[in-house]
Amino acid sequence: MTPGSDSGTAVSLQVSGLAYAYPDGTQALFGVDLTITRGERVALLGPNGAGKTTLVMHLNGILTAGHGTVEVAGLPVRADTLREIRRRVGLVFQDPDDQLFMPTVREDVAFGPANLGVRGADLERRVTHALDRVGMLEAANRPPHHLSFGQRRRVAVATVLAMEPEILVLDEPSSNLDPASRRELAQILKNLDVTVLMVTHDLPYALELCERSLILSRGVIAADGATRSLLADDELLAAHRLELPYGFAPSAHPR
Amino acid sequence: MSAGHHHALYLPGDTPVHRLPPQCKLIAAMGFAVAVVATPREAWGAFGVDVLLLAVVAAVARIPPALVLRRMVVEVPFVLFAVAIPFIGLGERIEVLGVSLSLPGLWAAWNILAKATLGVVASILLAATTEPRMMLLGAERLRLPALLVQIAMFMLRYMSVILDQARRMRIARESRGFVARDIRQAPVLARSAGALFIRSYERGERVHLAMLSRGYTGQMPVIDDLPASWRQWSAAAVLPALALTTAVVARSLV
Numbered sequence: 001m002t003p004g005s006d007s008g009t010a011v012s013l014q015v016s017g018l019a020y021a022y023p024d025g026t027q028a029l030f031g032v033d034l035t036i037t038r039g040e041r042v043a044l045l046g047p048n049g050a051g052k053t054t055l056v057m058h059l060n061g062i063l064t065a066g067h068g069t070v071e072v073a074g075l076p077v078r079a080d081t082l083r084e085i086r087r088r089v090g091l092v093f094q095d096p097d098d099q100l101f102m103p104t105v106r107e108d109v110a111f112g113p114a115n116l117g118v119r120g121a122d123l124e125r126r127v128t129h130a131l132d133r134v135g136m137l138e139a140a141n142r143p144p145h146h147l148s149f150g151q152r153r154r155v156a157v158a159t160v161l162a163m164e165p166e167i168l169v170l171d172e173p174s175s176n177l178d179p180a181s182r183r184e185l186a187q188i189l190k191n192l193d194v195t196v197l198m199v200t201h202d203l204p205y206a207l208e209l210c211e212r213s214l215i216l217s218r219g220v221i222a223a224d225g226a227t228r229s230l231l232a233d234d235e236l237l238a239a240h241r242l243e244l245p246y247g248f249a250p251s252a253h254p255r
Numbered sequence: 256m257s258a259g260h261h262h263a264l265y266l267p268g269d270t271p272v273h274r275l276p277p278q279c280k281l282i283a284a285m286g287f288a289v290a291v292v293a294t295p296r297e298a299w300g301a302f303g304v305d306v307l308l309l310a311v312v313a314a315v316a317r318i319p320p321a322l323v324l325r326r327m328v329v330e331v332p333f334v335l336f337a338v339a340i341p342f343i344g345l346g347e348r349i350e351v352l353g354v355s356l357s358l359p360g361l362w363a364a365w366n367i368l369a370k371a372t373l374g375v376v377a378s379i380l381l382a383a384t385t386e387p388r389m390m391l392l393g394a395e396r397l398r399l400p401a402l403l404v405q406i407a408m409f410m411l412r413y414m415s416v417i418l419d420q421a422r423r424m425r426i427a428r429e430s431r432g433f434v435a436r437d438i439r440q441a442p443v444l445a446r447s448a449g450a451l452f453i454r455s456y457e458r459g460e461r462v463h464l465a466m467l468s469r470g471y472t473g474q475m476p477v478i479d480d481l482p483a484s485w486r487q488w489s490a491a492a493v494l495p496a497l498a499l500t501t502a503v504v505a506r507s508l509v
Contacts, residue, residue, distance in 0.1 A: 057464075083472075086469065087470065089468075093461065093464075093465050093468075097413075097416055097458070098458060101409065101412055101462050101466065102408075102412070103391075103408065103411060103412060104388070110478040111466075111471075112469035115471060115472065115476050116470055119477075123478070144412070145416060163469065
């Protein structure tokens with residue numbers, strides 16, 4: 001296993017030289033390098049069309065690298081490791097209606113671990129624990145389409161937590177949420193003790209939740225550093241089509 | 256948008272019929288239908304016994320007769336078809352109130368009506384005492400083709416999502432002054448239907464990705480074991496067994 005960035009701590013995710021072109025020839029990624037150590041919460045920022053979703057699809061092997069490698073806790077993403085990779089990488093999709101496809105919340109949360117062969121009391125325990133962590137335990141027997149959008153997003157997080165992943169990858173977690181649901185989700189994410197990679201263009205949300213940020217722009221990592229200093233750099237943001245909301249000043253928000 | 260917390264056909268309750276495992280009830284309803292079909296059409300009494308059997312099931316399940324009668328409306332197309340047969344049928348004819356009717360036609364109509372009605376009532380009772388979700392779990396337990404069961408499961412889950420999308424598209428159309436008056440507006444509606452199909456198809460692809468991400472390998476994992484004891488099986492077997500006995504007795508008498 002390659003050593004971690006500096007302190008020698010365990011590496012959760014290592015992407016090196018990742019390039020990808022879609023079958024129609026559109027090149028989406030031009031050599032992405034990034035390393036995330038265990039326990040970090042990292043935001044992946046970038047404008048629409050920067051290749052964020054394409055990158056995310058590589059992390060659990062839905063797309064396979066044209067060039068370069070992806071390793072999750074030392075295990076490379078390959079056809080023969082997919083099963084274990086998909087256990088280690090928990091992907092939370094942007095639209096919870098895509099993620100929640102089972103008739104009840106409980107069955108949906110059980111789907112992942114059951115695919116891994118967990119059964120009976122063990123399965124029940126995992127489901128209860130995952131729903132409890134997102135505060136949705138009392139909705140266990142309800143059908144997903146009877147929940148509010150914010151509740152569905154939280155259940156979507158639980159479906160992935162139940163698989164006890166090495167790293168949680170969230171695609172636009174704050175999109176379409178009202179301010180209260182947004183705050184509730186932030187609270188939940190802050191209290192999780194897993195590695196998180198959060199893909200977003202919601203810069204205040206990144207500042208609130210993530211110490212470190214990466215900027216993905218035109219298929220490469222254009223910047224990597226403390227979220228606060230990246231967001232304070234107006235020129236950098238402007239160069240990559242990122243904008244803070246009107247009147248928002250990162251310096252006014254102490255951690 | 257969503258109509259209550261239960262499916263429209265399901266009548267929540269906690270009776271012995273509700274509590275039976277779904278696979279037992281599915282087999283019982285099917286067995287009953289087969290027994291009814293095997294009953295000779297001349298055996299009037301046997302159909303009376305079958306009606307009585309269903310009435311007992313409805314009473315045990317506390318399904319109000321009015322509800323069953325209301326839902327029998329689904330049978331109307333069959334009834335219309337059956338009513339036409341005595342008029343268009345061939346063979347020996349008899350005069351009823353001055354109208355000439357075919358005798359074999361009358362028998363055929365009665366045969367269709369009686370048997371279809373009994374089958375429809377049995378499925379109404381099944382639907383009223385079994386949640387659609389449980390029905391699918393039962394079907395899965397009975398080893399029905401997994402692909403069909405999964406398709407039905409997704410239909411159950413995404414019906415409201417797709418209807419909601421269709422409703423939003425209609426509102427968006429109407430907000431821009433669209434009114435469907437006559438055939439000339441058909442192309443617009445056809446394009447809307449096409450767009451809805453594409454969107455649903457794309458959603459299907461995204462759902463599939465989400466399933467793959469959580470380790471789906473082509474088979475739905477068994478999450479809830481639905482054990483059925485032999486006592487439950489035999490309780491469920493009472494209805495088809497009695498109907499079958501009735502059919503056998505009727506055959507030997509006719």
